[in-house]
Amino acid sequence: MEGTPLGDGPTINTIAERAGVSIASVSRVLNGLPTRRETERKVLAAAEELGYVRNAVARSLKSRRTHQVAFAMADIGNPAYLAMLREIQPVLKAAGYRLVLHSTDAVVADEIDVLHSLGERYVDGLIMSPLRVTDAHLESLAAARTPVVVIGSVPEGTRADNVRADSRTGVRLAVDHLHALGRRRIAMVNGPLDTVPGAARGAAYREALEELGLPYDDDLVQIGDFYRAEGARAVAELLARVPDVDALMCANDLIALGALDVLRASGRRVPDDVAVVGMDDTDLAAASWPSLTSVSLGSAERGKAAAELLLQRLRGDDSAPRLVTVPPRLVVRASTAGNRADGPYDRKEGGV
Known part of the structure; x- marks a missing residue:
């Protein structure tokens, strides 16, 4: 279950007792599943009164989703990446995802390490903007276990969605x-x-x-x-x-x-x-x-497009990799x- 006792604190069982509903009803409400509005009101009120804390770790193990997305960039101090970040963050936040940042200093080994760590399921997806694209990048992208969107040019046939500037x-x-x-x-x-x-x-x-x-x-x-x-x-x-x-x-x-x-x-x-x-x-x-x-070169537009492409993948879209090109002005x-x-x-x- 998803109740986290705090010492002798509340659990999903005590919430059910306080709300006067079944344990199954409490579970549905806390997991965001459809339920009667009155039941939802009772459960949320009881949870707040009891100081109940949802166990995100248990939820992640059960669903195999972390509700986190990573953004790996070469230099977090570069205003171009900050412009991307300002668009990526709200798109993902509105969909219920937290953003984890990596500044790789354009070190290829660090970028490959980020791609390999996707196998540990610490995030549900990755947006990355490498300055160099090596064979090791392409091999890691092909083996990635979660969706990846690359901001920048990659060779045709790369197994990742791609948002690029012209x-x-x-x-x-x-x-x-x-x-x-x-x-x-x-x-x-x-x-x-x-x-x-x-x-x-x-x-x-x-x-x-x-x-x-x-x-x-x-x-x-x-x-x-x-x-x-x-x-x-x-x-x-x-x-x-x-x-x-x-x-x-x-x-x-x-x-x-x-x-x-x-x-x-x-x-x-x-x-x-x-x-x-x-x-x-x-x-x-x-x-x-x-x-x-x-x-x-449309840094903001590229960031937003990348976030939207990644969300489509996270929602189950398994179509062929897509390419979005943002025109310059x-x-x-x-x-x-x-x-x-x-x-x-x-x-x-x-x-x-």
Whole structure:
């Protein structure tokens, strides 16, 4: 039964006695099963009077459900993941699930460990957003004993639902915007190329230049990491090597904020001397100085879509793995458009 005695405290039996109903009726009410409204009222009133505590552990063992879902992300301090979290949490909470968070620091072994731990049934499902997708990820996803939704790109045929951004189109929106402003020395400051976003955004930058008829120049590409301090270091190295850069395409907002720090310290005006574009359109983009033009990759929308897909699986949907792609949009602000962006130019453009 699901009564938890507290010393000589109440149990399901004492609740039944106090409410004047059967033990079976009490069990139905405490397990959320349909019953007469008057019976439910009596049982809940008696339980409250007696200080009864439902035993969640016993309920989990009986139903093999924990009513918990995990969210594993690379960096809990990254505003893009926080935007996902703000949408995932209410969707799951409304369905009666608690959320367990894992910040893996993009360490593959930690992510694989999270996938393996699903066999211990500590959660009913998992949403994960890995920066790298390895063969070990794919093997663990195929063997997962609970539903998994991946936010990020995975190979076709992966046994998991997938919610992804279209960062290639997003980079094209940004480079087209910079080109339309008359910028021709457009540099790319990227994260590691062995990550899914780093590889996709680097390739998209090259394709965008080619389509615009601009030459690709290795000197205009600097590889760093997806953090503000690393972004600043990468931009400083880039500008020391190629001082005539007139635009920076940054692979995320944190890199772009580091770029603004370096440009400000070096006395270069933004956007007059160097225009800057980030990616993710996080809260920090609008709050920076100058405010940052950024490509929204729909972090909030991806989080909500992932939570909804996972709930469908938890409710018994056993259809083939599904793919949801969230289109990008360009949000123009002062880092490319000057003071005009603080008024009517602070708008969303583009998209697919």
